[in-house]
Amino acid sequence: MNPRAKFPFGVTRCSPHSIGDLLAELKLLLADKSLTPRTILCLNSHIYNMACADDGLRRCLNAARIVAADGMAVVWAARFLGHPISERCNMTEAFHAFLKDDTMPRSQGVLIGCSSAEAEAAAEKANRDSPHCRIVKACSGFLSESEYKEILAAHPESDLIFLGMGSPKTERLAELAAQVCPQAVPWGIGGGTIRIEAGTMTEAPVVWRRLGLQWLHRLGSEPRELWRRYLLGNPRFVLRILSLAWKRRASQ
Template structure:
C-alpha cells in the first residue's frame, strides 16, 4: 500500500494555488493540503481504494463537506501515535504480545498455513479481550500460543502509543473481511463461518456470496454448539483441508473453542472474529464512516446497546488505560 504523496504547501493554499482539500493518493488530481481520506490513513484504517475514494469525493465537494474532512483529520491527527513512537514488531500490550503488521503483511501471513499437522490460530484482540486475558489464565495461554495476534480497534492503537509504540494498521475483522474474501477466492480456499445466533452466519454467508461470486462457503453454522456437535463440525472442517475458518462467539469462548476443537485441523487457518457476523449480516448496524474516522466506533456501538455494552466500554476502556499506565510505569 503506497504512502500518501507530499501535501500541498499551506502558503500555496492561502494564495489560491492549491486546494485545502485535494488529492494525496491520486496523482492525476490536484494535490491538497488535506486528503478526503486523511483521517483513515492517520488512524491506520486505509481500507479500500483510497485513490478512487479521493476522486469520488472531489467530484462533489462542498464547503460543508470540506469542513467535515478538516474536523475528522484534526481528531485523527490528535489520536495518531506521537512522532517518537516506534513500530515495534510484536509489542507486549497489557496481557499479550500483539503483531504489528500492515494490512498486506497480515493477509500474507494469514494465508500461510502452519507447518505440520496443526491449524494456524489467529485471534483478533481489542481492549476487552486483553482485559479478560489479564485475569483469565486459559485465555492468556490461548493468546500466548496463537500464531498471530492481530490488533483490533482504536483502543489498542491509543494504548500502544502511550507505550511508545506506533501500530501500523488497525486490523479489525469487519474491514479486513472483504480483503480476505477476495484473497480466498483468488487462491481457491474455501471459507467456513461458525458463530453468532442461528440464522446470522447464514445471512452473512449470503451477502458474501453476492459480493464475491465464486467464493466457496461449504460450511456455515451458528455458534451454540454442544460437545458432540462441536466435534462433528470440527471433523467436517478438518476434511476440507486447506481453508479459512472464521469463528465468531465472543471472547473468551471463541478462542477456547477454536483451540479445543480446531487446533488439530491440518492446513486450516482459524480466525476468531467476535461480532463480525452480526455486523456484516446487517443484524447490527455499523458506525458510519465519519464516526470511524474519528475513532468513535466504540461510542456508536455503546449508543446502540447501552445496557449490554456500558460495562465493556465505560468501565472496561478505563481499566485498559489504567493497565497501560501501570505497564508504562513498570
C-alpha cells in the first residue's frame, strides 16, 4: 500500500491501513532503512479533538508515514465522509500481531511510556512473546526531553522506538526519535498497550472492541480520569464530523 495514500480527515490526514497493511509496511521499513518517512502514529476521536487546537500535534500527525484509524469513531466518521476504511487498526492488536509474526526480520527496539515498572514489565513480556524482536531498553514516559535524547542517542542501532505516553507527548517524542535515530521506526503503540502488556490494565473483550465500545470499557475502569475525555469529547467529535460533512455538501 502506498504510504502516502492518506486521505483528508478534517484538520488531519488518516491512513486506510488495516492491521495486515500496517504489518506489511513495517516489514518494508525494517528491510529498507532508506525509506522515509518512517513514523507510525494513530488517530482516535480524542487525538483528533486535540489536533483541532494544537498546531504541533497536527504537524506531527501529518508528517507521519501512517496515521492509523485506531478508534472506531474515526472508522465510522471516515466512512460517513466518503473514505471507506476496511477495519479499525487497533494499536494493541497490531503490536501483538507484530510480536508474533515470525515472518518479520529480526529487530531490536526501545520502549518508552507509563511508569518505569510498567515499561520494564511490558518489555519483558514482549521479549518472551516475540521470536524476532528484542526490546533492549525500557524507560518511563515521564522523563525530560533531554533525558530522552540521551537515551535514544545511546541506542543508535535501534530498529523500532515503541511509544506510549499519551497525546501529544507521544507524537512529539516520535518527532524527536526520528531526528535522533533516523533509521528507526518510531511507533506510537499507546500507553494502554504498554499497561496491558505489563498486566496493570485489562483489555476490553473482543466483542466490545469490534462494536466500538472499548471506550466504554476504559471509562468504566477509570471514570475519574476519563469521564471528560469521553462524555464531553465524544459529542464534540461527532459535532465536528457533522460540521465537516455539512461544509463539504454545501460546497458541492
